[in-house]
Structure formats: C-alpha cells, structure tokens
Amino acid sequence: MSEGKKISVAVIRRLPRYFRYLSDLLKLDIKRLSSRELSQRMGITASQIRQDLNCFGGFGQQGYGYNVENLFEEVGKILGTDQGFKCIIIGAGNMGNALANYENFKRRGFEMIGIFDVDPKKVGTYINNIKVRHMDELDDFVKENHVDIAILTVPNKYIINTAKRVTALGIKGIWNFSPTDLMLGDDVVVENVHLSDSLMVLGYNLKEKRKQMEEKKGAD
Amino acid sequence: MSEGKKISVAVIRRLPRYFRYLSDLLKLDIKRLSSRELSQRMGITASQIRQDLNCFGGFGQQGYGYNVENLFEEVGKILGTDQGFKCIIIGAGNMGNALANYENFKRRGFEMIGIFDVDPKKVGTYINNIKVRHMDELDDFVKENHVDIAILTVPNKYIINTAKRVTALGIKGIWNFSPTDLMLGDDVVVENVHLSDSLMVLGYNLKEKRKQMEEKKGAD
C-alpha cells in the first residue's frame, strides 16, 4: 500500500484553489510567501495550509516561507497538470460548446481532442478547431486515439447509456454535467457537476440571509 | 437568534441531492420510503439521512417511514423552490446561452428574466424567449424589475467590476462562473462554480486511481 497516508477529499478539493492563488501570485511577480500571508488572501487558517501541503511533502523553508514559483509547480505536479489528459466532449450543445471554447483547460493539462454529437447539422463542423464527429464514429475514434476523459453534456435521458458506452470503451474518467448521479464501476472515476444543485444552495443561502436580516431589523 | 440550531454547510449541500432522488422516486410512483431504502439508493447511511432531515423537522412516522410526496415538498420548501427567484444572466456567451436554455431551473424556483451583453450583434436577440439587452440598460432594468440573483458568465477580467456593479444595484445573490473567488460584503451571498477546479479534481483522482491499479498489478 505505497504511501500509507490516505489523503482526504477535503484536502484534494482545496488543491485547485491553492493552484489558482499561486498562479495569481506569480502573475503579480511575488517571489516568496508565508503560510500566514496566503491564509489572509484565501480566508483560511495558516495552520490548514501547512497541514494540507505537508500531506504531499515539505515544500517550505523554516524562517523563509515558500517560494511561490516552486510551490506552484509542486501543486501543479500533484494535480497532474503535466499529464496531458486527452478529453472528448460528448454532446455539442451549448454546454459542450462552452467547454470546447474554455482556453483555461489546456493550461491545466487537459486537451480536447474530439467532440461527438448525433445532429447531422453539427457533424463535420469545427468548434474551436476541434472537429465534431458523429456518435457512430466514437468507437473507432477511441480505439485509434488514447482518451483519458469523457465529458458528458448529453440530455439527461441519454446519460446512463452514454456513460455505459464510454466506460465499455475503456475510458476511466468521466466529467458528468447531467443531473443524474452516475454510479459506475470501481475502476472508473466520476466527477459530477450538478449545476442546479449549486444554484439551489445559492437559493437556500439567500433565503436564510434574508431571514437573518429581517430579524436584525426587528431587533432595533 | 431565532432557531438556535446552526445548520452545517455539509447538510445544506446534501439537500439538493435529496430533492433530486425524491423527484425521481415520485416519477417512479413510489409512495413511501424508509431511510434505509433511501440510503441504499444514495449510497449514504440511513443514520445520516435521519439526522439531516431532523435538522428541519420530523417528516417521518415511526414504523412507516416517509411519505415520498410529502418529503419532496418539504425539502423543496426548505430549499426555497416556492420563492420564485428572479435571475439575470450577465454575459451571453456559450455559458450564458447554455444556462438560459436549461429548463430545469424554472421547475426549481429560478426564473431567468433578462440577459445582458455588450456585443451589438447579440443585443436585441432572444435566447429561449429571454431578451438580450445591452449592459447600458442594466441599471434601469434592475430598478424597474426585482432581481434576486445575478448569474455572472463574463470573461474573467471583467468579473470583479461586474460583481461590484450588480451588488451596488442591490442584488444580493451571485452565481459566479469565473475562476476568480468573489469576496464581497457580508450581506451578499455568493456561490462559485469553478469548473476547472472540478476538472482538476477529476484529473487528480484519475492519476491516483491509475497508480493504485499499477500497484495492484505489481502485487500479482
């Protein structure tokens, strides 16, 4: 069992946030950084930052802090920005289009190498220089090209079958934009986006904040 | 301090998931449900479900379980599906388009009442029957129409100013699709989507899963 230490999902979900802040600091030409400085920028405790980073290694130096460029590279390596993940987008609707046009992904190690749809009007066109192919070509394409991740932006009623199809082809990573939770084999990694869940949490918090404000006003 | 009991974000983030599963169960015409049955479907413990629900009230009945329709309505009420939140989308790019076309939102209590952009080619057109207006019209629009939530899908370099502008107009809810974390006043509720964070977590998990598989293979 390799490293022994199990890293919690809470820590993992914070990594991309560190990555973003470090990227911004680099752009601001800031060379060094203490955990306290970073904690103030991010609104978390310095203790948490040091704990998180020390899950992966001692990237700092006592009395000095962290070298921004070095830490940025280390966090990138942990996240796999050097892996060159090859992705295909299934569903060339608005969401598929939006994702195909996101320039951010490439810089983070994700390359879009194909888009698939069933609409004959879309097939053959290019979105951000990526060819849109018919779903009938999917199997051949995956056999001829290494694909790490399938990004699923198909209508919800097709999601289960699409997920089964891509996993049958050996694709092990799925980024799921449908509201359905995908329960797949233990060897497949799924990340669900669930936009309406996010919006509903916003709605809840807004409602509660209003209630709070009402009470405060009432107390005067 | 009204209710006293503070509800944790972990619980709140699970609510939309309960809502989704209950909605599916309703469609399957299932009338009653025990916490154990739901726990098996959702892959969480029955204990957690009962704890979560009891933060808001006793919706079940000993010896019987929960009435699906009733529980669905209660969870909906907690989340505010009856609030009719009025939303505007700022940025009519691919992401703005995708969100304007999501039919799911209305059913969950969120209505899109306007879209704003600066591109003269887009201004005046309609997306899913919602008029696209110029950003110059934003202030007047917000003064004449009640707006609960601004959905920000503008390019990252404009995000801070756009957020300042909408909060200055009194909008208290922000759904932020830019990679920048918005740190706004205490009276504003922000929900960040950060798509690339989600993708990076997928990349990390995929990389680790592969490492795991390698080791297992090596052990044979």
Place this chain on the structure above:
DNA sequence: TAGATTGTTAATCGATTAACAATC
C-alpha cells in the same frame, strides 16, 4: 399486540486549529 422505523442521544471518527520544537 408485535413489528417496523423514526427521532434523538451517545460514541466514534476525522478534520481543523493551536502550540511549539526544529531549523533556516
């Protein structure tokens, strides 16, 4: 009444925060 399942209290587990010795 007997069986089932909730609501709720208590026990456990894990994550966050605090503290401080190590060390640059």
Place this chain on the structure above:
DNA sequence: TAGATTGTTAATCGATTAACAATC
C-alpha cells in the same frame, strides 16, 4: 546569533455513525 516560519504533534471541534427508547 536572533528572528521568523516551517513541519509536526497535541488539543479541540464538528460531523458521521451507532444504538436504542419512543411510537406509529
């Protein structure tokens, strides 16, 4: 060397799970 800040251990806090009495 003195000052600063890490890496890491210990203490605290909160969330999840287990257990069971209440009750339908």
